[in-house]
Amino acid sequence: MFKHRWNVLSVLTAAVFVTAALTFACADDEDTSPTGPAEPQEHEDDDHGPGEEELITTLAITLTPSSGGAPVTFRFRDLDGEGGNDPVVDGVTVYAGTNYDGSVQVLNEAESPPENITEEVEEEAEAHQFFYQTLGGFSPASVTYADKESDYATNSGADHPVGIAFTLSVPDNAQNGQLRVILSHFDEAPKDGVNQSDETDIDVTFQVEVRR
Amino acid sequence: MNVTRILCVILAIAVSGLVLPAEAQTATVRGKVLSEAGEPLPAVTVALPALEIGAFTDEKGVFRLENVPPGSHTIEFRFVGYRTIQSEIRVTEGRPPALEVTMEPETLIGDEVIVTGDRDLAGELTGSSQSVLVLPPSALEERRGQTLGETLESLPGVSSLTTGPAVSKPVLRGVHSARVLVLNAGITQEGQQWGGDHAPEIDPFSPARIEVLKGAASVQYGAGAIGGVIRIEPPELPANPGVGGRINTNLFSNNKQGAGSVLVQGALRKLAGLKWRVQGSLRRAGDARAPIHVIRNSGFDERDYSVALGLSRDWMDTEAYFSHFGTWIGIFKGAHIGNTTDLRRLIERGDPSIVGSFTYQIDNPRQRVDHDLLSLRSRIRLGGGGNLELRYGQQYNRREEWDSQARSGGAPARPGFSQGLQTHSGDVIFQHRNFGNWYGKFGVSGMRQENRRFSTGFLIPDFLAYNFGVFALESWTKGKTTLETGLRYDYRWQEVYSNEGRRATEIVEGGIHTYSNVTGVLGLIYELSPDLAVAANVGRAWRPPGVNELYSHGVHHGTAQFEVGDKELETEASVNTDLTLRYQGDRGRGEIGIFRSRYDNFISLLPADDLVLTIRGAFPKFTHVQSDAVIQGFDGYLEYDLTRYMDSYLSASFVRGRNTAEDQPLYQMPPTRVIAGLDFHLPTAGRLLEAGVGFEGRFVMRQTNFPEGIDYADPPAGYSLFDVHLNAELALADHPVRMQLHIHNLFNKRYRDYLSRFRYFIDDPGRDVTFSLSIPFGKPMEE
Numbered sequence: 001m002f003k004h005r006w007n008v009l010s011v012l013t014a015a016v017f018v019t020a021a022l023t024f025a026c027a028d029d030e031d032t033s034p035t036g037p038a039e040p041q042e043h044e045d046d047d048h049g050p051g052e053e054e055l056i057t058t059l060a061i062t063l064t065p066s067s068g069g070a071p072v073t074f075r076f077r078d079l080d081g082e083g084g085n086d087p088v089v090d091g092v093t094v095y096a097g098t099n100y101d102g103s104v105q106v107l108n109e110a111e112s113p114p115e116n117i118t119e120e121v122e123e124e125a126e127a128h129q130f131f132y133q134t135l136g137g138f139s140p141a142s143v144t145y146a147d148k149e150s151d152y153a154t155n156s157g158a159d160h161p162v163g164i165a166f167t168l169s170v171p172d173n174a175q176n177g178q179l180r181v182i183l184s185h186f187d188e189a190p191k192d193g194v195n196q197s198d199e200t201d202i203d204v205t206f207q208v209e210v211r212r
Numbered sequence: 213m214n215v216t217r218i219l220c221v222i223l224a225i226a227v228s229g230l231v232l233p234a235e236a237q238t239a240t241v242r243g244k245v246l247s248e249a250g251e252p253l254p255a256v257t258v259a260l261p262a263l264e265i266g267a268f269t270d271e272k273g274v275f276r277l278e279n280v281p282p283g284s285h286t287i288e289f290r291f292v293g294y295r296t297i298q299s300e301i302r303v304t305e306g307r308p309p310a311l312e313v314t315m316e317p318e319t320l321i322g323d324e325v326i327v328t329g330d331r332d333l334a335g336e337l338t339g340s341s342q343s344v345l346v347l348p349p350s351a352l353e354e355r356r357g358q359t360l361g362e363t364l365e366s367l368p369g370v371s372s373l374t375t376g377p378a379v380s381k382p383v384l385r386g387v388h389s390a391r392v393l394v395l396n397a398g399i400t401q402e403g404q405q406w407g408g409d410h411a412p413e414i415d416p417f418s419p420a421r422i423e424v425l426k427g428a429a430s431v432q433y434g435a436g437a438i439g440g441v442i443r444i445e446p447p448e449l450p451a452n453p454g455v456g457g458r459i460n461t462n463l464f465s466n467n468k469q470g471a472g473s474v475l476v477q478g479a480l481r482k483l484a485g486l487k488w489r490v491q492g493s494l495r496r497a498g499d500a501r502a503p504i505h506v507i508r509n510s511g512f513d514e515r516d517y518s519v520a521l522g523l524s525r526d527w528m529d530t531e532a533y534f535s536h537f538g539t540w541i542g543i544f545k546g547a548h549i550g551n552t553t554d555l556r557r558l559i560e561r562g563d564p565s566i567v568g569s570f571t572y573q574i575d576n577p578r579q580r581v582d583h584d585l586l587s588l589r590s591r592i593r594l595g596g597g598g599n600l601e602l603r604y605g606q607q608y609n610r611r612e613e614w615d616s617q618a619r620s621g622g623a624p625a626r627p628g629f630s631q632g633l634q635t636h637s638g639d640v641i642f643q644h645r646n647f648g649n650w651y652g653k654f655g656v657s658g659m660r661q662e663n664r665r666f667s668t669g670f671l672i673p674d675f676l677a678y679n680f681g682v683f684a685l686e687s688w689t690k691g692k693t694t695l696e697t698g699l700r701y702d703y704r705w706q707e708v709y710s711n712e713g714r715r716a717t718e719i720v721e722g723g724i725h726t727y728s729n730v731t732g733v734l735g736l737i738y739e740l741s742p743d744l745a746v747a748a749n750v751g752r753a754w755r756p757p758g759v760n761e762l763y764s765h766g767v768h769h770g771t772a773q774f775e776v777g778d779k780e781l782e783t784e785a786s787v788n789t790d791l792t793l794r795y796q797g798d799r800g801r802g803e804i805g806i807f808r809s810r811y812d813n814f815i816s817l818l819p820a821d822d823l824v825l826t827i828r829g830a831f832p833k834f835t836h837v838q839s840d841a842v843i844q845g846f847d848g849y850l851e852y853d854l855t856r857y858m859d860s861y862l863s864a865s866f867v868r869g870r871n872t873a874e875d876q877p878l879y880q881m882p883p884t885r886v887i888a889g890l891d892f893h894l895p896t897a898g899r900l901l902e903a904g905v906g907f908e909g910r911f912v913m914r915q916t917n918f919p920e921g922i923d924y925a926d927p928p929a930g931y932s933l934f935d936v937h938l939n940a941e942l943a944l945a946d947h948p949v950r951m952q953l954h955i956h957n958l959f960n961k962r963y964r965d966y967l968s969r970f971r972y973f974i975d976d977p978g979r980d981v982t983f984s985l986s987i988p989f990g991k992p993m994e995e
Contacts, residue, residue: 038837056827057827058827059827076827078825078826078827081772081826082766082767082824082827082828082831083765083766083776083826084825084828086825087826087827113784137545185550187545188508188545188568196557198546198549198550198554198558199548199549199550199554200549200550200551200553200554200558200828200829201550201828202826202827202828203550203551203553203828203829204827204829
């Protein structure tokens, strides 16, 4: 709409003397301002603004003891996005000498209902991988992948792990420490199943308490 | 090849040039002098003062100057009641093309840039008490590069801040963006110029003349001109009837850029004084190449056009100018990183993570920028003497930036952010006739600006602002001394709208801020001898804090910094002192300037010793803070005609910036640089009007003055680059056709410039062979 008006101006430069003088004279009046009324048409289909499409607010890890037992979920939540209020990070509690079946869930809880981003990661399995690092006293613990790209989407080439499903082994000698979870996005750089990319979507660290 | 060897070669060529026999081949300079109405002007004095050659025009306005040696000369046209014209001409052997000169009545004074009365700034000894560099059309054609920044960056005291090969911002004496004002067709360019990766929205083919004023010029141009002014002027509309124009093409090998521009202009015979011009340009470039990598996704696709209409009457001149600038710019993908770990990993590896093969395709991340400018300028000659100048400008800038791919893969459907900036501006300036030795002007300026953020991510908030300024500038000339002084008052009212209903992080507490300040300037020019002058200038300048500095809040993905604004920031003010020595001799010209700017409340982005924890990892927090600072240094150039066949030039830039409160260097100050070159004029004959070959070396030192703890990587090593160029001018169908072949970075040297924002990720571009052609047609253009 606006653009069109400029094109007309450009052709009829002569007429512009008058138009411009009028526009200038009316500049104080919001309604005649060429930026137009306050609501550009792009607003129409969402309440939150498309900048938030890309928001990830929550990473949730669910651990279920392999030998049976109740699953426990730990979250990293930053509902207002980067900055603002600090994120809330749950402490992780595990038992020494236990193996866990783990799964990870990624959400945008700024949307209502929350958007399940794990599904998008699954669809783009070939372009994503979770990496798990056990740090400090927790480093004797180990994480092994329990999935392949082909579990989620058709796969061409090497069938690398994705890391949405994994197993966590906590040996007897594990101490309190940290668990770091990284989601790498492989866009143009090739995914080789081992190395992280330079485009990190998620990088969070949980404090881990090991109970006996 | 090493540097010493190359220098030896250049030296050897230089010495051989010195011993070339200086034969006394001469030329005849002829031409015609016309009045504004197109009537011949008889009895005009035409002279080459340096050579003591002169003549009068006959009743047909025609003159001939015999026995003129080839080379560059200043030609002068004088006639009682008319404004004296001084111009540089290049005389070639034989019969150079005839000159056509239009003289204007003396009351017509008042090119608005003139600070010191009716003197022309162009290369004149006593033009300004500050350092002003002028690029006339021929120099612009020679230098036109990938971007406007590249066109200007070889000037002394000018460097460029680049975000890949397609985005570059001019840096004047160490400052840029919100501290440098760009004036396009008399109107202050208003885009989102605070952004370091937001290049000026200017078609590189549109200017006929660029003037770079180094140092503060707040009295003349208001806040924003705290670091300098880049003044871009489209060609002057033709005064005499007829239609003519010019076709320009530029080809660049590095990114396979093809660029072309067509300009047609004319003046009506039936309706005297009505004149017009249309111009359009296309520029398309693919991925640039560093010596060993393709800089993936660094192309651009730009389409620009402009139209102008002018009307001249005895009592006034009016010009309307409209230009549209529109471009898609690709941003190197490897620079879009997720978090600090990614950045550290990239720096350690030293190689880009993303390479690929050449393509013209522009993918995300990318920018779409549109800028429309309307400029209306009138100069009314008042009966009692003096001129009234009226200026009105309207601009709309729309900037959209797309992030890298959407998290879920595939291109995001909508830009990461999108904003529209609408600006109206107006000036009324009265230039009074001289009262004794006094000469000057006073005026008022106003501006209304509105920023609207479309429904996208947050960068800066919506705002509405009004500026108002009133100023007076006077100069006093007697004998060899010129004094100039000026005073200005500015007021800014700014309302920022809150973002209710947005994400919590984006909520900006709305509010009204007002800023005001008084600035002043005092200048002195003294002519030491006919070819040497000294100029001194002391001035005060200021700028209000930018909306980004007040309100930014978020991660900058090229630098992995969490940037935070401070809405309590106060105005930044400076006291600027500079001293310039100018030389304009028979065989050489040059200038050296020493400057010192002392800032109160200099705004800079500094680490806050704090981390912001996000789901992407922890980012170091950077806040906009104010402290006292000093920026000082010197720059200058010397051009000298060693023999009739050989010219040499040397330019140097040195700048140091210091945060005096923290006692540490300022970030991102340009490193010291020296440029040296030799140009040879080859013998010409027949249709070959001019031919030359030139060599240039550019030596950039490593920046050793940098603040600790701000940057992830130390400044890159210094580097030397070599250029060679061949140029020729041929007479084809009575028109001088100019062509040039230029090889930049001849040895395909790998380097990273300190002011390249991609220096963490990838080398700067390698060898670039460029070819440019300029074909005039129809009635010759006045240059």
